Amino acid sequence: MTQSTATRAGRFHQGRLSDGRPQALDAWRVTTDDADVAARVAGLLGGEPQPNGGGGGGPAYEVLTSRESVRVLLDGPDAVAAHMVLWGSRGIVHECDGMEFLSPEDKKGQPCGCPPLLADRKLAARNGRGPTPSVDINFQIAAAPKLGTFHFMTSSWQVAAQLSELTDALERLSGPAVCDLAMELIACTTKTGRNVCYRKPVVTVLGSPDSVAPEPSPMAEPRPAPAPATPRPGTRPTPAPTTPSAPDSSRLVRVDAMLLDRAAQVLDTGDHQETVVAALSEIVARPQQAAELARLREQVRRISAIAEQSLRSRDPHSPD
Template sequence: MREASAPPPAYSLKPDGKRIGMTQSTASQVGRFHAGRISEGLPRALDAWCVTTDDVATATRIADLLGGEVQPNEADGGLAYEVLTTHESVRVLVDGPDALASDLILWRGHDVVHHCDGVDFLSPEEKKGQPCGCPRLLEDRKTEAKRGSGPSPSIDLIFRIAAAPTLGEFRFRSGSWKLAEQLGKLDEALRHVDGPAMCELTLELVLYTTKMGRHVGYRKPVLTVLGSPDTVPAEPPPTAEPTPPPASSGPSRRTNRSPGSTAPALTAPPLSASVDVDTVLLRRAAELLGTSGHQETVTAALSTVLESKHHSLELERLRKQVGHIASIADQALRGESSPAYRSEDTIS
């Protein structure tokens, strides 16, 4: 996605209102992470990270780590190579709070007409240090930004990929108000880690229903501080497929026990006919959505990114049953009895 060059200098906003200058050397940065890209001349949001770089070896390594294939980057003014990864979440190393910078910018075409930290102007030089006049409340700032009369966040994060830190530094730039709301907490969390912090950089799926009853989904960037690299692995442990509990000849029994006592071993109940039918329901939903695993199926069922009208109709029916599906999946995996299955729940 085409990015205009950021006006110097960049500053990190601290909870106490003080600014700390932040020097981000672009010479040491080997690539960028993107939540969207330009496709056929139009901006397109992505469900997984896109990484761009000028170095083909770096691009190849990214594809090995995060999936996808190396391809030319067709965006005007962009870096030479692009990898559309298959990962929506990546563990990264952030070198303290100074690796996260934020200011407020209002653009008119390619020109910056307002650049501040929410209190004082940061540029141009003749206005630097003077009160900018922005509202103090974040909601009021968002309102002005939507009207086009106020600046929006410009957040820069510099990091290394935890699984391959020697690749060098990558950059992610965001104008997300949701991420801007978390800057104070992120600053505090990064300060509590002695040295580089292990973090999770995620494109989190957000689903909601509009006032008109339309179901909408989008991805928001989320940075989560996990702790020290000494205690947090560079990659999350693999998720193993759960093993179905063995069938028994009789129903399970639950025994009352006093607080603090050891729970007795429970005999798993046989899978009832209702669970078998519900398993078919999950499998048919997975076939329709092209997913694997119950959690992924339920998440995809809520997504609005389906192309055909037929799929959209199926999606509406899936949404009505998502709570039922999730409950059934959880109970079946734990070997518990499923609630009664109703004929009207069937997906056709």
């Protein structure tokens, strides 16, 4: 799987930084350097073009769309580029395809030593000893392919686990494929009984452009739910099932953006994401670097504590 080198019209995101705070979104965010592209994306997917306030520099414009699913065109399996990468204090320290090194040149093609099972790779990455997925999906918006090529990057292990299925489906079509690129809402209950919601990226191959419309047909009017049956006398009514509520995007945890900028200068990282990854995955010897890492780790501990406190306040049955 190779990555396209053509100039891209823009990038799709699942989140942004708002006043230095990480914010998960319920609909796609698109960034671009082209004002005309931003205006056209807004016309297609909803939202308004605006200066990019998503943090960390980057393209000049952003559109916070109203769409959690977008119909796109992927031009065969080469539209998906994937590798495994471990970031260090000065950049990439391990890059492979899961079996062989991709860099540096003197190691390229040699066995990388990663475990064969995805679960073992995930455990190694969690312990800071192994790389994480880096998946780059290149596509066109199906309703306006002439607008140019967009891309979406993710480090999701769930996407990595489904890559072979995705590329096989693209290979079978032998040409451009119409797909749905969606942010699927996942709701689950933890072992402690807490309801947790998050969104995972999902790519679903639908078929060829000749057989699939560039836009989904309007949803049919939902049928009214049947009235609940009247319980018999003396019987206890069955409680209605509950669905975990989606996370409140207004509950944001503040991250010190200035601290991240200073740390990026010391760690030689390119953006906030790389800085955090480097801070959490690499032990650095130099005292100045160690001080910056200690501050970043303290930020992460504070985020964890605030999140835990927020969850407890929303769950009156949780233990103190």
